[in-house]
Amino acid sequence: MNLKSPGDRTSRPLTDYPRPSVAVDTALLTLDADHRLVVLQVRRNSGRGWALPGTFLHKGERLADAVNRSLQTKANVRGLRPHQLQVFDDPARDDRGWVLSVAHIEVVRADQLASRFTETTRLMPVEQPGRLPYDHADIIVQAVEHIRARYADDPDPDRLLGEEFTLRELRLAHEAVIGESLQRDSFRRAMEPKLVATGATTTGGRGRPAELFRRADG
Numbered sequence: 001m002n003l004k005s006p007g008d009r010t011s012r013p014l015t016d017y018p019r020p021s022v023a024v025d026t027a028l029l030t031l032d033a034d035h036r037l038v039v040l041q042v043r044r045n046s047g048r049g050w051a052l053p054g055t056f057l058h059k060g061e062r063l064a065d066a067v068n069r070s071l072q073t074k075a076n077v078r079g080l081r082p083h084q085l086q087v088f089d090d091p092a093r094d095d096r097g098w099v100l101s102v103a104h105i106e107v108v109r110a111d112q113l114a115s116r117f118t119e120t121t122r123l124m125p126v127e128q129p130g131r132l133p134y135d136h137a138d139i140i141v142q143a144v145e146h147i148r149a150r151y152a153d154d155p156d157p158d159r160l161l162g163e164e165f166t167l168r169e170l171r172l173a174h175e176a177v178i179g180e181s182l183q184r185d186s187f188r189r190a191m192e193p194k195l196v197a198t199g200a201t202t203t204g205g206r207g208r209p210a211e212l213f214r215r216a217d218g
Contacts, residue, residue: 025054027143038123082106107158
């Protein structure tokens with residue numbers, strides 16, 4: 001007995017359904033020499049303008065592999081493991097057609113981007129990323145919001161500073177991520193219980209040597 005209702009079309013082949021193209025775009029965030037939170041951008045293939053590194057998904061390719069491919073070919077950045085941030089699915093987001101973007105995010109130390117192409121990549125402040133195509137500016141906003149919550153309570157959870165740092169360096173990193181100035185004494189009181197003094201101090205800089213700390217969670 002056929003129990004399927006007249007409206008049941010689950011047996012239709014997938015080719016009967018319209019399909020969007022699928023792209024990946026990645027927000028790579030780091031701190032620059034001026035303690036600003038910046039995002040990596042690449043020059044667009046047309047040679048005009050800048051964008052987040054991204055690409056279209058190839059047949060049979062995993063999203064993570066497409067992300068790594070785009071970072072390697074467009075920015076010469078390797079060895080990272082960005083994770084998924086959000087799907088941007090406005091049907092009108094790309095004037096070339098129906099394109100979904102699976103946005104990814106990674107927060108890295110500046111030295112992890114040392115191999116990047118210098119002529120076709122740039123680092124731009126997240127608050128002033130310049131004119132970008134599609135919804136790349138929205139992706140940056142979502143990426144920053146994603147990491148801000150973690151910096152409210154924990155000392156540099158994304159390891160932007162490496163393993164050892166001064167309290168001033170830690171505060172400047174948190175200010176860059178959170179986007180506002182933090183009161184020094186209040187910040188120290190909030191963070192010191194989660195830090196371990198290394199017993200070492202900074203050397204070679206101006207002023208008095210500053211004590212170095214590491215995270216208590218290792």
